Amino acid sequence: MKVLVIFASHRIGGKNAEIEKAMCGYADSFEFDFVHLANCKIEGCTACNRCGESGYCVLPQSEGDRFQEIYEKMVSADAIFIISPVYAPIPSRLTAIFERLTSVLFNAGLINTDNNPLLNKKTAIFSYCSSGICDETPIKLIFDRFVMKNYRFDLSTYSYLNKSLYPKDEFNDITEYVIKTLEKLA
Numbered sequence: 001m002k003v004l005v006i007f008a009s010h011r012i013g014g015k016n017a018e019i020e021k022a023m024c025g026y027a028d029s030f031e032f033d034f035v036h037l038a039n040c041k042i043e044g045c046t047a048c049n050r051c052g053e054s055g056y057c058v059l060p061q062s063e064g065d066r067f068q069e070i071y072e073k074m075v076s077a078d079a080i081f082i083i084s085p086v087y088a089p090i091p092s093r094l095t096a097i098f099e100r101l102t103s104v105l106f107n108a109g110l111i112n113t114d115n116n117p118l119l120n121k122k123t124a125i126f127s128y129c130s131s132g133i134c135d136e137t138p139i140k141l142i143f144d145r146f147v148m149k150n151y152r153f154d155l156s157t158y159s160y161l162n163k164s165l166y167p168k169d170e171f172n173d174i175t176e177y178v179i180k181t182l183e184k185l186a
């Protein structure tokens with residue numbers, strides 16, 4: 001099973017490195033593709049609307065932008081883990097990915113259709129800060145629109161791989177929360 005793991009932190013090392021190391025302990029069961037947004041340039045959407053004609057984002061990869069590559073990884077992965085620190089509120093590169101995902105899916109007429117390549121994708125989303133596990137609901141609310149035909153703005157209703165209401169009470173830390181979710185996928 002191909003698992004795309006997007007670490008949204010803008011720094012290499014730190015908590016995200018600890019989580020990655022723990023996930024690597026499961027490399028016999030999963031084919032991981034770790035993407036570190038710390039290494040990725042992701043431009044914001046420029047509202048050119050060209051994705052409406054082409055179906056893909058035309059912002060040039062030649063300038064080092066990684067969105068299209070990451071989008072294709074998301075489409076081809078069997079499962080996606082998005083693991084994000086709190087950056088008051090969400091890291092800008094992850095926000096830029098969401099911005100362009102919305103554009104690509106919406107302008108190409110894929111959102112809310114059976115042709116949406118992310119529809120029903122196995123997905124887990126995590127949020128953490130220096131003091132531990134944080135509420136991932138705000139990120140899930142954004143992501144719902146990429147994986148569901150009908151989504152709400154006030155309540156996340158997608159069946160995420162991690163759906164604990166009070167993860168702080170269930171897990172000692174974010175690494176354990178990620179690993180327990182991964183184990184359920186095996």
Ligand SMILES: Cc1cc2nc3c(=O)[nH]c(=O)nc-3n(C[C@H](O)[C@H](O)[C@H](O)COP(=O)(O)O)c2cc1C
Pocket residue numbers: 009010011013014015016017085086087088089128129130131
């Ligand atoms: C720009 C920025 C904004 C942050 N904002 C918050 C915040 O609002 N609340 C909080 O608890 N931690 C905040 N943090 C701390 C990070 O969430 C925390 O250090 C986290 O462990 C970083 O992840 P990493 O170790 O994987 O890089 C912020 C860090 C940065 C760099």
